[in-house]
Amino acid sequence: MKKLALSLFCLASMSFAVEYDAVRGEMLSLSCANCHGTNGKSTTTIPVIAGLDKNYMYQKLLDYKAGKSVGDTQMMQKHTKGFTDEELEQLSYYFSKVK
Known part of the structure; x- marks a missing residue:
């Protein structure tokens, strides 16, 4: 049982290889704002990305x-x-942490 728990913990911790940098994440997110709105909170037909699972x-x-990916994804x-x-x-x- 302990081996299984340790294995699951190791797998979960490897899902993201980098440490989160809030400032960098926010700066990178600015390029998304034109279409997805400020902080990913779109008010148009473009999907809201704020709060999505990372x-x-x-x-x-x-x-x-x-x-x-399929669909209208050229952009x-x-x-x-x-x-x-x-x-x-x-x-x-960044977007997973936006409420």
């Missing part, structure tokens, strides 16, 4: 970057290619 958002951003594909994977992690952390 793991979900990070995977979604990686999918956009790799061209794997997101272009936008995410301008970020490193580490920067996408910071964005995911």
Whole structure:
């Protein structure tokens, strides 16, 4: 049982490789504001990204970057290619903490 708990803890802690930097996350998020609104709180038909689960958002951003996501994603594909994977992690952390 202890081995299982330790294994799960190790897997959970490895899901994000970088330490969250709140200032950097907020600065990176400014590039999202034009479409998704201030702090990801869109008031238009563009999706609200504030408060999304960090793991979900990070995977979604990686999918956009790799061209794997479907739908009207041309803008997101272009936008995410301008970020490193580490920067996408910071964005995911930042938006997951916005209430």
